Amino acid sequence: MDQAATSSSSSSSSSSPRRYTHEEYKETADWLLAHTEQRPKVAIICGSGLGSLADLLEDKTVFPYKDIPRFPTSTVPGHAGQLVFGKLQGRECVCMQGRFHFYEGYDIQTVTFPVRVFFLLGVETLIVTNAAGGLNDAYNEGDIMLIKDHINLPGFAGQNPLCGQNDERFGVRFPCMSDAYDRELRALARQTAEEQGCGGFLQEGVYCMVAGPSYETIAECRLLRTLGADTVGMSTVPEVLVARHCGLRVLGLSLITNMTVTDYDSNQKANHEEVLQTTRNRTQDLERFVSNLIAKI
């Protein structure tokens, strides 16, 4: 909480974002490299309630975020706040058991800090997961959606982690995003779901990021659906922008934890407890899916 509180009390998060230098990212990466012999090529960011993915790793080395130089800390229930190195299906992975959100008071560069650290560790593929609200009425609670594209609503309002001076050592000034979600990885994911017999609850669609922390109004849900979004959540997009900027391949997965409310006569209300309960109900299938998928990457 300290860093979030500090950044929002000393400056407005929109007018004065925290910018890290290449050296700062590298110091954190070098610290990690000095404290583990693992050299992961795959990083996984666990969404709300999805941290148990990290429990699948074998030969684990665990770093609480508070012990890692410059790492922010997790403040949201369902986000444990530790970085776990280990092997999944024999492949070395690093897993964020807990992510950072803009609504926690972190500026958008702090939210994405770990992604550049992963790049400097030698990671090549990022698997990013989230809990999301379903907007597409063909979806059901408990479905998994492969993200094929996103809508960056905070980006429309100037909140893009790539704003500010560009460091070419990470990537180009104007990165392309029409291929943000790797086509080959999505094909592998579809194949994995079929083999696992869970193709019936696999969807593929567009994730829309909102800043949160308030859930959407009925009018907002209707608007987002009209815009072409299939799911809505408060994360993921900043991490994907930074990952693609530095050339990581990205696979994005949304677990539909709740269907959004679009009917004025409904008594349903979005709430984080329901979000976490759905992740508990679906965690085993999701774990098996990610684990089988990693074996193919």
Ligand SMILES: O=P(O)(O)O[C@H]1O[C@H](CO)[C@@H](O)[C@H]1O
């Ligand atoms: O995106 P993740 O971190 O999975 O969490 C989702 O769940 C929380 C709301 O219930 C928000 O943080 C939203 O973004």
